[in-house]
Amino acid sequence: MSRVYNFSAGPAVLPLEVLQNAQQDLVDYKGCGMSVMEMSHRGKDYDAIHQEAIATFKELCGIGDDWCVCFIQGGASMQFAMIPMNFLGKDQVADYANQGTWSNKALKEAQKIGNVNVAANCQKDIPTRMPADGEFKWTPGAAYSHVCANETISGAELKKFPDTGSPLVCDMSSDILSCERDYNQFAMFYAGAQKNLGPSGMAVVAIRKEFAEKGSQAIPTMLQYRTYTEENSLFNTPPCWSIYIFGETMKWVKKMGKENLFKLNAEKAKKIYDVIDGSGFYRGTALKEYRSNMNVTWRLPTEELEAQFIKEAAAAGMKSLKGHRSVGGVRASIYNAFPMEGVDCLVDFMKEFEKKNG
Numbered sequence: 001m002s003r004v005y006n007f008s009a010g011p012a013v014l015p016l017e018v019l020q021n022a023q024q025d026l027v028d029y030k031g032c033g034m035s036v037m038e039m040s041h042r043g044k045d046y047d048a049i050h051q052e053a054i055a056t057f058k059e060l061c062g063i064g065d066d067w068c069v070c071f072i073q074g075g076a077s078m079q080f081a082m083i084p085m086n087f088l089g090k091d092q093v094a095d096y097a098n099q100g101t102w103s104n105k106a107l108k109e110a111q112k113i114g115n116v117n118v119a120a121n122c123q124k125d126i127p128t129r130m131p132a133d134g135e136f137k138w139t140p141g142a143a144y145s146h147v148c149a150n151e152t153i154s155g156a157e158l159k160k161f162p163d164t165g166s167p168l169v170c171d172m173s174s175d176i177l178s179c180e181r182d183y184n185q186f187a188m189f190y191a192g193a194q195k196n197l198g199p200s201g202m203a204v205v206a207i208r209k210e211f212a213e214k215g216s217q218a219i220p221t222m223l224q225y226r227t228y229t230e231e232n233s234l235f236n237t238p239p240c241w242s243i244y245i246f247g248e249t250m251k252w253v254k255k256m257g258k259e260n261l262f263k264l265n266a267e268k269a270k271k272i273y274d275v276i277d278g279s280g281f282y283r284g285t286a287l288k289e290y291r292s293n294m295n296v297t298w299r300l301p302t303e304e305l306e307a308q309f310i311k312e313a314a315a316a317g318m319k320s321l322k323g324h325r326s327v328g329g330v331r332a333s334i335y336n337a338f339p340m341e342g343v344d345c346l347v348d349f350m351k352e353f354e355k356k357n358g
């Protein structure tokens, strides 16, 4: 077996142990005589998987009985549409922060549905920063406010969540369960599963029951949050396999200890940022105070050197380091499941590359 160090932004590396357990159980899931992909979503074997996945996730987030966890297909991008369809009524306003590519996409979807106030706009400074505390202008009585916790493409992270005065909705696709966070300050938070939670194919949506109940009943059933909260995401056939791997990944997080993982995440990122800051050759893309611990982005002196860096790294077993095409440069995505050894390998490679080409 030869696994590479996979720095992909998403779909991203999964814990090896989760993959190996899934492999073991693939053809015959724990004596059921069939795989999780083949069994009824109404049967007791699948039901146990479904319930345990939700319970473990809720425990890890520290959210209680007033919350529902839903599995919704269409990824985080479908949430960009569902949120305003459910919660942005005709005579209402929703507040959106424009912090980078993803939050900008979310706000553009909302603009198709209703009135949007851009509460802070750092469009011209993308990809270097997030709005600062004092920059937000929230609307009193807004239907809700929307922020993105971590802009995956720029590598900038919101370090402190604003007090918006309205139900706060947060896109946490790339940094959910990666650091200490009070999840009870939100009305809803969601993540495309393929970065920190599991395989692609769904968004994991945590929503307060009382918030879900406020949603529009005039939209199609499958687009209403209450359909998922009232039927425990079993109104129709859910993405069973994705939910199973998500549940296994949550068990892995629990086993590793989330405090331990959070500490490791900070250490992994620091190792790379230290090389960047200690050199006149590499230059961080995001400003220091907004730096993400999940997606580390940086530039080299020329685009030719960047291409060479990415190519030589790939040849040395470090894959998918190319930055997003809208930003360029290099991006190392180092989610929960990314191993420390991979970071050490990258750091050594960076130092060596600078020595040869600096």
Ligand SMILES: *Cc1c(COP(=O)(O)O)cnc(C)c1O
Pocket (backbone or CB within 6 Å): 010, 074, 075, 076, 077, 078, 102, 148, 150, 151, 152, 171, 172, 173, 174, 192, 193
């Ligand atoms: C990847 C990503 C998305 C889009 O996720 P899909 O599941 O592909 O729709 C949205 N927001 C953020 C912050 C992301 O990183």
